[in-house]
Amino acid sequence: MLVRQLDALLHGPADGLPRALRDLFAALPGDGPAADGGAGDGGAADGGAGDGGAADAAAVLTGALPTLPAARQPHVVLALGLLADSEDPDVLAVLGKAVPEYLALLPGAGRPLSRALLHLLGHFPEHRARIVEACRDAGVGPGEMSRLERALADLDPAAPVIGRVWPAPLAWPLSARERAGHLEWARSLPAAAVAAAWHNDTRTLHAYAGARALWAAESGRDAPATASEPTPPAAPAASVPRPAAGSGPAGWERFAGTLCCPHCRSPLAAEGGGARCTGCAAVYEVRRGRLDLGADSGPGEAMARVAAAHYESALRPAVLRLTGGNWDGALTPDDEDRYLRASVRPAPGPIVDVGCGPGRWTAVLAAAFGQDRVIALDSSPAMLDRVGALLPDVLRLRGDALRLPFTDASVGAVNCWNTLQALPDPALAITEAARCLRPGGTFTLLTFRPSPDPVYAHFQRRLTVATFDPGEVISWLTSAGLTVTDTTTPGTLLLLTATRNPDRAR
Structure with missing residues (x-):
């Protein structure tokens, strides 16, 4: 015994x-x-x-x-x-x-x-x-x-x-x-x-x-x-109205020199209110004001439609508490806002919010740099609908973080906030972001690291949210041609900023 x-x-x-x-x-x-x-x-x-x-x-x-x-x-x-x-x-x-x-x-x-x-x-x-x-x-x-x-x-x-x-x-x-x-x-x-x-x-x-x-x-x-005790709501959260099918221009044409087919990376041409690949001839439609580039949201989309209204108020804070060890609220949303405003230093070109969710951090970027410069990308139509209601002038793309629809060295900055742990190949997602960044452009990231405490790490694992060793993430960034300029680790959170090296061979 x-x-x-x-x-x-x-x-x-x-x-x-x-x-x-x-x-x-x-x-x-x-x-x-x-x-x-x-x-x-x-x-x-x-x-x-x-x-x-x-x-x-x-x-x-x-x-x-x-x-x-x-x-x-x-x-x-x-x-x-x-x-x-x-x-x-x-x-x-x-x-x-x-x-x-x-x-x-x-x-x-x-x-x-x-x-x-x-x-x-x-x-x-x-x-x-x-x-x-x-x-x-x-x-x-x-x-x-x-x-x-x-x-x-x-x-x-x-x-x-x-x-x-x-x-x-x-x-x-x-x-x-x-x-x-x-x-x-x-x-x-x-x-x-x-x-x-x-x-x-x-x-x-x-x-x-x-x-x-x-x-x-x-x-x-x-x-x-x-932070820990949900209270009984007076009524169900108000749903964001979903735009009628095909309503509103996607506005993607203003980024025509940046966007490309996610499959063959050929340029896109306008066709019938949507886009057509000039290489493989794939056709991409505009649906509810977003350009649909064929990402598979999978069976989880039914949950995303339900979760979208509760993501920022209940779901994400709970994940930050358990997986990020943020029980005392040491990292607040205002702190995250300040981090992004201080760290995102774009090169010329659009600013992409990868895995934008309902748009909380897209809004921070839009306020700092203008809605007409920001692109919100997510695989979930429900999340993108909420972005559209919040930020009608931001280009919304339904796309895949592992096959970004941007040409090489065409994007000024990439933000990947609270997203990396949800991706099936996080190293590839970082490589893709680096490929698209212009020299000097920044990559910002918030994700989670495993607790050094084995008991607390046990509770982290049971939530099944991925955690990453900071050294491993830094090695992915370095291998992709990025130089890490900041590493911040409150609790078991991991905030990183990296800059695209200007002399990386293509």
Whole structure:
């Protein structure tokens, strides 16, 4: 059994609790919650895989919990939550029997302990009614309750609700029409895909609860209420009107010397209100005021239509908190604005916002350099519709970040903000951006790096948002002919600026 690690967590010096938790995590059989390929080594000398060490550890920790000093309990409950994350049936059976004991700790629990308990309790759907009642009686807030209730819910194959739970179901106020459309999409998926999505959604909610609990226990603070607790909306968020098909000029002709066919890179010629490739003769239409260059938005477009209205208010901030470690709001949207305004130094030519989403950062670029100079590129029509409503004079392109529709050395600056981690080949995306940049033009980037803390990195991985080693990203930039001029790493965020080398051979 994990005798040494358990003794340190239960009886060691109080200032050694963070280290004791991580030592236990690293020594857990099967690589510490094995479901995500965690940071351990497959078993310590006194607790190898397959010897029942994890279930025994769960029993020891649970038995000691009621008698421990209050200051020690949050870390012990965090350890129990990590054991539950393993989804090992034997471990869950031990922990499930102790649910009444965990619930007994809720009344009067301080924030760190209550956060840790919410993470742990979300793993026992067989005790759903009892857990929900106890948490309501303890005054758990509406956002946390919506997260907990969904974590404990069973999948209804006839009416699957998948995707729209992050960071809490309360963050997704939908109209009846939006709900019906989302349900139609979910029912169109294979049963196995729905079940996998449901399971992944549950894991993301566990990850959010666990990371928040860890931050509270080790910072001595709780995340600000406005940043962590969605509140019940008065009504569904207003939808942005979608332009009628074919309405409004795409305005792409003003960039005719820059745009090209994404497939063969030949120039485009105007044809019938759209564009035709002068090389391979591919035809590209203008739809709802955007030039559609054939990017495949894939099955995720149904989710994008629902998510677009909630992206900036709920979804992106939650990802920055969990994946970026931004629980205390150290990096604000205003900070991001300032970074872009200070860092984007375009060479002559258009400024491209790659993976523009609903246009939050496109608007910053447009305010600084003018809408007529900015190009918004995304694979999602729903996101581009929102950009059009916000910035009607910005050229909108439905395109692929891995096959940018720009000629070599024709673009003044490229911005890739909170996008790299969503791309299937991030190195290629950087190479493409560098190819298009004019000498001296800037490339700006916001993405995420893995936490050096193995426990926090475990929670990052369960959200399945990619993280990057800064050195690896810098090597991609350097290989693509860019020189890094700034690296900023608040929390586990990664902000970079690079400049296109003027002497790179073509």
